[in-house]
């Protein structure tokens with residue numbers, strides 16, 4: 001049934017030309033869609049301490065034949081039901097492969113990761129292969145090294161591969177360096193695909209089996225500066241709402257007006273299915289959108305600088321620019337509160353194989369720029385980008401994958417495996433209807449597999465994501481029977497006393513407040529703020545003995561469509577600084593009594 005609705009709406013959008021009446025009809029259809037089954041698909045309440053709900057027994061095949069010196073299995077550690085039970089320390093394998101002349105920096109990096117609990121092994125390129133290298137010369141030696149580590153170390157955790165050293169550009173000396181591996185990209189307009197994904201794909205099916213990242217450095221100083229960033233990110237955690245915030249900026253797709261509208265519509269349909277524990281702030285570089293802001297470049301810099309858990313771009317791109325951000329504007333970026341983890345779902349922005357730095361590299365080297373970036377090395381496909389722009393937030397915000405390498409690895413795995421998800425079926429149906437119109441007959445599965453290669457991580461794959469860690473228990477859903485009034489009790493088992501900030505909010509594709517017909521730039525900016533306001537009512541209440549009671553009221557004649565309760569808690573008391581925070585959401589339901 002759901003599949004029918006989505007297939008129908010997708011095709012309706014395409015056939016109809018997607019005028020406002022169609023959008024309204026589709027919104028109406030979606031509004032009647034029972035979202036409760038999503039909670040069954042993504043049971044947010046079954047997260048363990050790390051918030052980890054992935055059943056990755058299949059992912060860890062290479063580790064299954066390892067003789068463990070304890071009885072603990074990976075599945076036990078990920079069991080959401082026993083988070084109170086004490087486990088023996090987890091040993092994650094962490095392999096560093098370093099460019100020959102970056103040995104000293106690699107040793108310092110190894111020492112840091114050892115001190116943070118990893119079973120670290122570091123090996124130079126020449127120890128694996130001496131002399132000049134082909135693009136794929138290191139693949140088999142690295143796989144063999146990983147396999148032998150998996151056999152020799154009693155690991156029960158995830159496995160990480162860090163490459164230290166930039167990929168040699170075309171024509172550069174290759175001896176002692178770590179080449180990017182040539183890959184296949186059937187996207188129309190492609191000019192050559194390069195990847196590190198192959199190093200982490202142990203069985204050759206293009207889907208990564210371990211988490212891979214690269215520090216694309218050419219000097220020891222660059223690696224040391226990056227390590228300083230990572231240490232700061234992992235040792236200083238500033239409590240505040242930026243920890244539950246994701247900023248997304250998007251460029252106008254300009255593929256075709258029909259496809260553009262479908263993409264915007266699909267964007268919101270997807271965002272509605274991503275965990276509402278987190279706030280998503282958006283800006284869209286399209287004068288017709290209520291999320292448009294002018295000057296757009298200023299808003300993009302603002303979004304970076306306010307501090308976010310993740311900053312995401314979706315749109316067109318090149319090695320030097322995305323809409324709203326050019327390489328020479330990076331000087332203006334200085335992230336407050338926490339350094340960004342940045343995703344460019346666009347063409348080329350992650351191409352680390354040229355003689356000059358790509359946007360993804362420039363941002364990683366920039367102080368208070370990004371602590372890790374992810375981007376494509378070649379022309380990427382709108383369908384592949386849309387799938388990743390959905391699976392990455394799901395892996396991070398719903399799955400709370402603990403490290404950036406695991407976020408990307410799991411998103412890629414899900415890109416290929418998550419075929420029965422309703423939203424994915426909707427996107428697939430839309431793409432299958434739309435792409436032939438553009439003379440694009442690439443099979444969707446080909447796009448999915450190839451985008452595992454196209455997207456690469458610039459940074460340490462074991463970099464902690466640093467989600468707000470404190471648990472919150474809420475009724476599910478919160479029920480209310482009086483229009484415009486809601487009250488409930490929440491529990492914070494790890495915070496005895498502190499403060500809870502509670503909001504009742506509309507769905508992500510709605511807003512609270514009145515939009516105006518813009519007559520000047522200030523009207524546009526005001527509309528942007530209204531479009532991003534989802535809060536119908538809010539209250540700040542004390543946590544006493546691990547409990548808080550929230551009562552909220554709103555003008556139900558004016559604001560309808562209560563959809564979510566969102567809670568952000570800290571141990572803040574009076575003027576003392578807070579040390580821990582937590583975030584959680586639950587849906588709301590009106591019941592007639």
Ligand SMILES: [Ca+2]
Nearest residue numbers: 201203205207
């Ligand atoms: Ca694989």
Ligand SMILES: [Ca+2]
Nearest residue numbers: 166216352353
């Ligand atoms: Ca490079």
